Amino acid sequence: MYEERASRLSGAVVWRRTPENPANPSARPVLVLPDGCMDLLWSEGRLLVAGPDTRAHVPGGPPCRWAGVRFHPGTAPAALGVPAHELRDRRVELADLWPAAEVRRLGGRVAAAADPATALEEIALERSPAPDPALRRLVAALDAGRPVAATADELGLGARQLHRRCLTAFGYGPKTLARILRMQRALTLAGAGVSLAETAARAGYADQPHLARDVRELAGRTLGELLGGR
Structure with a gap:
């Protein structure tokens, strides 16, 4: 099941996806279409970044919980500190972009939160400068x-x-x-x-x-x- 809401971060969307039947291997795969955006993601204890897509992306692996902040187009690089073209059509661990100790601390913060999506939103709010x-x-x-x-x-x-x-x-x-x-x-x-x-x-x-x-x-x-x- 997929849910989303407008974020307190200007133009962003906070979302979560929960597999309806994780044990069903024939469940319809999720298709992520290009939309001009980048996402800060959390899934089963991992923090990742989804770069900008130029083609449809189908996440691999078994069905699992996801939470994310989808930044307004063009705003994520300033928050993440990396040019968007370096992440084009990629999903990367946040620890590849930020210091590992800082990512571990943030990962623990998200994992301990009642709602991981809201915890991600708070991290994005802390890191994001004013929109250009x-x-x-x-x-x-x-x-x-x-x-x-x-x-x-x-x-x-x-x-x-x-x-x-x-x-x-x-x-x-x-x-x-x-x-x-x-x-x-x-x-x-x-x-x-x-x-x-x-x-x-x-x-x-x-x-x-x-x-x-x-x-x-x-x-x-x-x-x-x-x-x-x-």
Whole structure:
């Protein structure tokens, strides 16, 4: 069972996932789709970081409990102290990024908490600096379907500057970020019952086949398969 709520950390989400039947090996695997975000994770005593995805990720191993803080796009690197591109398409132990003694202390704190997800949120709140307004404007513009070049001009950045900033903050360039945000818009629209033709138009695709190709490339599934699995 999956639950989430808005975090006290600006733009973030606190979530938890509990396997409904851990003994059932045929349970549907969890599919994590690219969304422009990074997560601070806890599972069975381990603290990890999920880097930004460019493709769908299926967690390995047996079903187990998970708790996490999903940072607003672009905000996790400042909190974690590592550029996003170093973690792209990776899940790493927090002890590989922070001093081991500090991670052990934090791991004990989360394990002793009544709600590990809330304990993770408190750690994220302690570590996160104020949001970068330029990055927030960048995400908002691309999520609204603004062209990358026009967005760079509005932010007063050259193409190379924008690309460097995006690699550090998001793990990939602005065009990839725009594609991922567009796919998420499409999934939201289609999941709400909007026809696929209208979804393609409203999300910013050239046409419905363009939508189908892009979703398949990023998610490794058809749009029908993704909606059927929700």
